[in-house]
Amino acid sequence: MLSPGAELSSESDKSADGSTDPSIEHDDISISTSPVLPHVDASEIGPANLSLSGVTKRFPLGRNDTVLALDDISLDIAPGEFVALLGPSGCGKSTVLRLLCGLEEPTGGDVRIRGCHPSELVADHRLGVAFQDHALLPWATVADNVALPFKVAGQPVDNDRVRSLLELVGIAEFAKARPKQLSGGMRQRVSIARALALRPEVLLLDEPFGALDAVTRRRMNLELQDIWSTDQITTVLVTHSVEEAVFLADRVVVMTGRPGRIQTIRTPGFERPRSPELLRSPEFHELVDELTIALDEEPA
Amino acid sequence: MSMRDRLRTMGLGAFGLLLVIVSWEVIGRNQLLGRTFPALSDVLATIVDPARRGLFQRALEATIGSALRGFVFGSIIGFAMAALGVIFPPLRAGLDRLAAVMHAVPLIALGPFLIVTLSREGTPTAIATLAVVFNVFVATSAGLRVGNPLHHDVLTVLGAGSWERFRRLELPGALPFIADGLKLAAPAAVIGAILGEWFGAPRGIGIVIVSSLQNYQIDLLWSAALLGAMLSLVAFGAFSVLERWVVGRFR
Numbered sequence: 001m002l003s004p005g006a007e008l009s010s011e012s013d014k015s016a017d018g019s020t021d022p023s024i025e026h027d028d029i030s031i032s033t034s035p036v037l038p039h040v041d042a043s044e045i046g047p048a049n050l051s052l053s054g055v056t057k058r059f060p061l062g063r064n065d066t067v068l069a070l071d072d073i074s075l076d077i078a079p080g081e082f083v084a085l086l087g088p089s090g091c092g093k094s095t096v097l098r099l100l101c102g103l104e105e106p107t108g109g110d111v112r113i114r115g116c117h118p119s120e121l122v123a124d125h126r127l128g129v130a131f132q133d134h135a136l137l138p139w140a141t142v143a144d145n146v147a148l149p150f151k152v153a154g155q156p157v158d159n160d161r162v163r164s165l166l167e168l169v170g171i172a173e174f175a176k177a178r179p180k181q182l183s184g185g186m187r188q189r190v191s192i193a194r195a196l197a198l199r200p201e202v203l204l205l206d207e208p209f210g211a212l213d214a215v216t217r218r219r220m221n222l223e224l225q226d227i228w229s230t231d232q233i234t235t236v237l238v239t240h241s242v243e244e245a246v247f248l249a250d251r252v253v254v255m256t257g258r259p260g261r262i263q264t265i266r267t268p269g270f271e272r273p274r275s276p277e278l279l280r281s282p283e284f285h286e287l288v289d290e291l292t293i294a295l296d297e298e299p300a
Numbered sequence: 301m302s303m304r305d306r307l308r309t310m311g312l313g314a315f316g317l318l319l320v321i322v323s324w325e326v327i328g329r330n331q332l333l334g335r336t337f338p339a340l341s342d343v344l345a346t347i348v349d350p351a352r353r354g355l356f357q358r359a360l361e362a363t364i365g366s367a368l369r370g371f372v373f374g375s376i377i378g379f380a381m382a383a384l385g386v387i388f389p390p391l392r393a394g395l396d397r398l399a400a401v402m403h404a405v406p407l408i409a410l411g412p413f414l415i416v417t418l419s420r421e422g423t424p425t426a427i428a429t430l431a432v433v434f435n436v437f438v439a440t441s442a443g444l445r446v447g448n449p450l451h452h453d454v455l456t457v458l459g460a461g462s463w464e465r466f467r468r469l470e471l472p473g474a475l476p477f478i479a480d481g482l483k484l485a486a487p488a489a490v491i492g493a494i495l496g497e498w499f500g501a502p503r504g505i506g507i508v509i510v511s512s513l514q515n516y517q518i519d520l521l522w523s524a525a526l527l528g529a530m531l532s533l534v535a536f537g538a539f540s541v542l543e544r545w546v547v548g549r550f551r
Binding site for chain 1: 453456464469472473
């Protein structure tokens with residue numbers, strides 16, 4: 001097995017020469033204003049690149065004790081790439097996500113989005129996030145929840161955008177409903193629609209479908225793929241489902257826990273758009289089995 | 301709650317009320333607790349007595365006015381203190397302590413002090429205000445802090461500063477708690493106003509109670525006390541309705 005570092009550098013080469021870069025096939029249908037160029041001007045709207053270099057994270061544990069949650073995580077994510085962080089509970093994959101959205105600061109190393117601190121993207125309202133718990137405001141209607149990012153950003157609410165997002169995630173007829181009137185799957189859709197409201201450059205998803213049944217989850221995965229390929233947002237999905245990771249991602253980053261490290265990175269090079277038939281193909285199952293075994297391997 | 305449960309609750313409530321009314325009447329009529337415990341019918345007769353109407357009307361107007369002013373001032377002060385602690389976190393510990401100290405001082409001990417420093421007219425409002433501030437401060441503080449940490453994270457990642465987070469998340473989330481605090485503060489305002497009147501306000505329910513006590517006018521004393529209690533209950537009932545609506549809307 002290659003070391004994480006070696007796997008990484010070969011990956012970035014590949015995406016540079018475009019052999020596995022999904023953006024090639026999406027450029028024709030892309031509605032984003034700027035093409036993905038090697039040197040993106042920071043002021044330009046378009047998918048951003050993310051980088052974690054030598055990131056460690058310690059959490060305080062009692063008075064003089066700390067626990068190492070992440071150990072030397074290095075990962076470069078190309079603009080428009082879809083990366084899945086796969087790992088068992090407690091491996092620190094959610095911590096990686098919280099570092100990327102600036103909710104936590106690394107103890108060591110550097111987290112950059114387009115070369116800047118994540119807080120700069122946050123301050124520009126250019127980051128979308130959805131958590132496992134939908135975290136919708138219970139007093140606001142579905143439409144108002146999706147409009148929240150506009151209000152927080154002090155922008156006039158683009159009602160057409162809100163409506164088209166609700167149509168995109170298939171809950172337009174529930175626009176006036178309150179979250180508690182919806183099923184778990186519908187709430188998750190609202191949560192994702194909210195994350196997309198301001199056409200973010202980066203979409204961070206922390207187990208957004210973790211609480212859903214298998215059927216709903218598969219349907220949501222298909223929808224998410226559509227959304228991602230339409231807007232071409234750099235996306236990081238944290239999940240513990242191997243199938244979900246392999247089905248959706250350009251690269252699957254497998255993490256091990258205590259402390260969290262990158263164990264291996266795989267590239268599901270399946271053609272896009274990926275259809276539900278892929279879930280039944282032998283190649284798909286081969287990669288899923290391989291990653292499942294990788295997940296089970298406990299480092300000595 | 302089903303219709304049937306609701307009917308049963310209402311039935312039990314009505315039965316309890318009837319029990320109180322009948323026992324009061326029986327005890328008073330037969331003077332089971334002495335001559336200072338009049339029958340309910342005698343107390344009610346005093347309340348509706350046309351000769352007393354002017355007295356009660358002036359007293360009620362004064363007490364309601366003081367309670368209302370105290371309720372409004374106290375709610376604003378209590379809310380502002382709690383909000384300040386959330387928008388400027390360094391102030392939080394100090395505000396908590398200030399509220400605790402204010403609450404620890406018995407309102408009745410402040411009466412003479414307020415008479416001297418404020419005025420006889422202002423004391424009922426001031427004591428009602430103090431009684432309300434603590435209730436509203438505690439309820440608002442608890443409500444503003446109860447928020448779901450994940451909501452907090454979502455707002456932060458959307459780029460909200462502490463003001464945006466306050467008005468989009470913390471304030472609406474706190475409204476059920478604030479409504480609960482107002483429900484408790486409303487009768488506290490009435491009691492505070494009556495207490496404040498004891499120290500020599502020009503008029504009010506509290507004054508009627510004190511003077512009738514000194515003049516051994518038992519029926520008048522009970523009438524004034526009953527009116528004060530009714531006022532308190534009406535205030536509590538009105539804010540209970542408001543609270544139920546707010547909880548349904550914001551939770």
